[in-house]
Amino acid sequence: QGNMAFAGKYEFEGDENYDDFVMKIGLPSDKIEMGRNCKIVTEVVQNGNDFTWTQHFPGGRTTTNTFTIGKEADMETMGGKKFKATVKMEDGKIVAEFPNYRHTAEISGGKLVEISTSSGVVYKRTSKRIA
Numbered sequence: 831q832g833n834m835a836f837a838g839k840y841e842f843e844g845d846e847n848y849d850d851f852v853m854k855i856g857l858p859s860d861k862i863e864m865g866r867n868c869k870i871v872t873e874v875v876q877n878g879n880d881f882t883w884t885q886h887f888p889g890g891r892t893t894t895n896t897f898t899i900g901k902e903a904d905m906e907t908m909g910g911k912k913f914k915a916t917v918k919m920e921d922g923k924i925v926a927e928f929p930n931y932r933h934t935a936e937i938s939g940g941k942l943v944e945i946s947t948s949s950g951v952v953y954k955r956t957s958k959r960i961a
Contacts, residue, residue: 836924836935837876840942840957842869851946851953855930872942872957881917881924899924 845867852862868887875882879899886892893910897903897917905915907928918925923936931948942957 835876836874836881836937836942838874838942838959839961840872840874841960842867842871843941843956843958845953845955847951847953850951851931851948854948854951870957871960874942879919897926 848866849862852865857865864887870888871886873884873886875884880896881898882894882896884892884894893906895903895905897905897915899917899919902914902916904912905917905926905928906912911929913929915926915928920934923934926933928946931946931953933944933946935942935944937943940959942959944955944957946953946955
């Protein structure tokens, strides 16, 4: 199974379909505004199949998800909801089923590309490597 090297620090570069997606998943409007064009820095520490995935938001808030590929883990959504999920690796992509969307992450052309899909609405976020 191709285990892409995800480790690094990535800064938000651009996204597509943000508003449609966050409305579809029912994110509250204050969180929607906070997240729009948000210069999130994503920091990934990878040790084989063990990952620590931290998002640093402007203003100092962070969310961290720690998981092992193929094992159930306690996770947190962008809206701050806690849930359990088993993160998988499919074709070099990290795949997680969140409560109301499916999230994939891959390294493509040196960038971190994350795609979230909810009932046919596809949200794509691209981050450039900064470390």
